[in-house]
Amino acid sequence: xxxxxxxxxxxxxxxxxxxxxxxxxxxxxxxxxxxxxxxxxxxxxxxxxxxxxxxxxxxxxxxxxxxxxxxxxxxxxxxxxxxxxxxxxxxxxxxxxxxxxxxxxxxxxxxxxxxxxxxxxxxxxxxxxxxxxxxxxxxxxxxxxxxxxxxxxxxxxxxxxxxxxxx
Amino acid sequence: xxxxxxxxxxxxxxxxxxxxxxxxxxxxxxxxxxxxxxxxxxxxxxxxxxxxxxxxxxxxxxxxxxxxxxxxxxxxxxxxxxxxxxxxxxxxxxxxxxxxxxxxxxxxxxxxxxxxxxxxxxxxxxxxxxxxxxxxxxxxxxxxxxxxxxxxxxxxxxxxxxxxxxxxxxxxxxxxxxxxxxxxxxxxxxxxxxxxxxxxxxxxxxxxxxxxxxxxxxxxxxxxxxxxxxxxxxxxxxxxxxxxxxxxxxxxxxxxxxxxxxxx
Numbered sequence: 001x002x003x004x005x006x007x008x009x010x011x012x013x014x015x016x017x018x019x020x021x022x023x024x025x026x027x028x029x030x031x032x033x034x035x036x037x038x039x040x041x042x043x044x045x046x047x048x049x050x051x052x053x054x055x056x057x058x059x060x061x062x063x064x065x066x067x068x069x070x071x072x073x074x075x076x077x078x079x080x081x082x083x084x085x086x087x088x089x090x091x092x093x094x095x096x097x098x099x100x101x102x103x104x105x106x107x108x109x110x111x112x113x114x115x116x117x118x119x120x121x122x123x124x125x126x127x128x129x130x131x132x133x134x135x136x137x138x139x140x141x142x143x144x145x146x147x148x149x150x151x152x153x154x155x156x157x158x159x160x161x162x163x164x165x166x167x
Numbered sequence: 168x169x170x171x172x173x174x175x176x177x178x179x180x181x182x183x184x185x186x187x188x189x190x191x192x193x194x195x196x197x198x199x200x201x202x203x204x205x206x207x208x209x210x211x212x213x214x215x216x217x218x219x220x221x222x223x224x225x226x227x228x229x230x231x232x233x234x235x236x237x238x239x240x241x242x243x244x245x246x247x248x249x250x251x252x253x254x255x256x257x258x259x260x261x262x263x264x265x266x267x268x269x270x271x272x273x274x275x276x277x278x279x280x281x282x283x284x285x286x287x288x289x290x291x292x293x294x295x296x297x298x299x300x301x302x303x304x305x306x307x308x309x310x311x312x313x314x315x316x317x318x319x320x321x322x323x324x325x326x327x328x329x330x331x332x333x334x335x336x337x338x339x340x341x342x343x344x345x346x347x348x349x350x351x352x353x354x355x356x357x358x359x360x361x362x363x364x365x366x367x368x369x370x371x372x373x374x375x376x377x378x379x380x381x382x383x384x385x386x387x388x389x390x391x392x393x394x395x396x397x398x399x400x401x402x403x404x405x406x407x408x409x410x411x412x413x414x415x416x417x418x419x420x421x422x423x424x425x426x427x428x429x430x431x
Contacts, residue, residue, distance in 0.1 A: 002173055019173040019215060020205075042203055046269065055243070055272040061202045062273065065173050066195075066217060110268065132349070133267030 004068045008033065009077030017064045024048045024059035026067075027074060035075040035105050039135070046134030049106040050074045056113035058133070075105035078112075087162065088112050091151035092144070095165045099138035107144055110134050115152045122152060168205045172214035179223055179326060183303050185216045186324040194218050194326065196239055197273040199266065200282050224277065224328060227251060234258075234332045238277025242266070245276065255296070257338035257356070257430060261288050264342070266349070277327045280312075283319050283374065285405070286350040288342070290375040295356030295367035296338060299331040306331075315374035335360045337389065339430030341422045342370065345409050352410055353418035357381075357426045359389055366394075366423065371404050371415040381423055391424040 001016040008031060015030050027033045027050070036059060039047035043061040050059045051073040078086035085093065088108050098104045114122065114130040122130065127148050128141070136144065146165070153159040174192075176182040186192050193212040195201050196219065204210060218224060224239040227248050234254045236245065245251050246263035265271055265279070265288050279289040280300065293300070293309045300307045303326045312320045321327065335358040342354030351370030355378070358365050366381040384393040399419035401412035410418075 019171045020168045022202075041206065043199065043270065046267075049269055052272075056269050057272050058269045061199055063173070063195075063198065063202070063215075063217075065175075066198065066219065068175075114268070130268060133269045 002065060004064050006064075006067050006070050006072055008072045009074060015064070019063070019065065021064040022060055023050070023052075023062040023064050023067050023072075026064040027059060027072075033074050033076050037102055037105055039102065039106075044135065045103070046106040046110060047103050049109040049134065051109060051113060054113075054116075056110050073109075075108060078108070086112070087154040088115070088148070088151045090162055091147040091154070094162055095143045095147035095150060097140065097143040097147035099140050103134060103136045103138075107131070107134050107136065111144075111148045111151070112155075115148065115155050118152075119156060121156065121158075122149070124149065168202075169208060169211045171212050173217065174214060175217040175220050177220045177222075179221060179303050179328060182216055182218060182221060183324065183326055185214070186326065189214055190323060192216055196275040196278040197241065198278075199270050199274040200278065200284065218277075218326075229254060230331075232334050234334060235329050236276055236332070237329050238275060238281075238327050240276050242271035242274050242276070242279075243268070246271065254334045255332060255338055257340050257358075258292055258296070258332065260429075261292055261340045261356070264288065276330055280330060281319060281321060281327045283313055283317055285316050285372065285374050286370045288340075288351065288354065288369065291354050291356040291367045291369035292340065293330060293332075294375050294377065295340075295365050296332050296335060296358045297360065297362065297365050298333070300327060301329040301331060302327055310377075313375050318374070333360055333362075337430040339426040339428070341425035341429060343418050343422060353415050353422050355381075355419060355422040355426045357385065357423065357430060359385070359430075364389070368399070368419055371399070371419050373403070373405065378419070378423070385427065389427065391428045394420060394423040394427060397423070 005014040037047035039045035043058045048060040191213040194216045225237045242262045242265045251259040300312045338358040340356045343352045353371040354369045356367045364382045364385045366378040369375045381394045399416040401416040404412040404415045406412040
């Protein structure tokens with residue numbers, strides 16, 4: 001069987017895979033990183049979004065072998081070792097930007113990529129457009145958008161701490 | 168998905184050799200169309216030839232009055248490229264509306280053009296700008312390249328290497344997306360070059376096509392009003408649960424007006 005070597009959340013792994021093995025299958029079934037979800041498996045819903053060499057991609061629509069040599073970040077790689085959440089995770093918590101939570105890992109990964117690619121800041125409209133590849137079937141979008149708007153201020157250093165959600 | 172052998176050549180010559188040796192081999196670039204098709208078991212390649220390691224298929228460069236985009240260039244690269252924005256802003260704008268962010272981070276111009284999905288965006292730009300498709304064997308004019316739904320002039324084993332766009336005086340693109348799938352219901356790419364006006368329509372029919380009456384109208388008067396009275400015939404256009412042929416025909420005129428307005 002072919003082998004793939006990739007770095008996931010800072011740790012390098014060499015894994016035997018089939019040609020058809022998807023990146024999300026490698027992450028979930030071989031590395032047991034089950035925070036990355038499979039929703040639709042048709043590249044629509046975005047529950048499987050991870051970062052590959054700094055870009056958000058749908059890991060259900062990428063062969064594991066196509067990621068050979070890549071740097072991968074999954075939802076498990078965001079918090080610090082002491083458990084301190086990434087500002088985006090903290091914002092999702094503070095703003096209650098989830099109901100069932102199934103879409104959340106993909107939402108958070110897409111949101112971080114979106115914010116990082118727009119250092120000048122994003123309007124509400126731009127955040128909504130930027131989330132086009134992520135579906136939330138609880139329709140919790142309003143709070144997701146609010147969370148991302150708040151998190152970007154912390155990520156870009158415009159605020160030291162997250163603005164608290166309204167009571 | 169059925170299993171397959173996986174190859175990752177580092178040159179066009181090696182890729183062509185692999186494809187020639189196995190008629191059931193398929194090339195993959197971004198895989199945003201091929202992988203979903205394989206999951207549905209719509210085809211069963213014996214091997215997959217990953218083109219992503221081939222340096223000669225990468226890069227965007229200006230060559231005189233042409234913009235050359237390598238087959239492996241991703242949609243997000245075209246959308247954000249200073250060269251593309253300066254030479255053909257409508258092309259950068261169009262690339263920034265394909266699929267979603269994650270699809271644009273993987274999908275490539277070569278894959279989109281070679282696949283020729285009737286609802287894809289790139290075929291409209293390639294045909295509308297009168298681009299030239301460059302393969303490992305030859306150069307093919309856009310007018311000869313697109314041959315209807317998912318069909319192109321590419322022969323088995325022939326590899327799309329780059330697309331050469333002439334730089335237009337003006338160009339614009341407008342599309343109506345299906346609100347759920349986001350695929351194009353009808354899109355129109357308009358361009359005015361030193362060789363004349365071209366109008367290409369995607370999404371509405373079984374393949375991308377040129378709209379001759381609109382081209383004549385815009386050649387006489389480059390203005391949205393010039394195409395407002397040109398009616399697209401619904402004959403042969405797509406009709407499905409998302410819209411009738413008459414609806415799509417109506418959209419073609421509306422999108423043409425918007426495309427010209429966006430081109431300035």
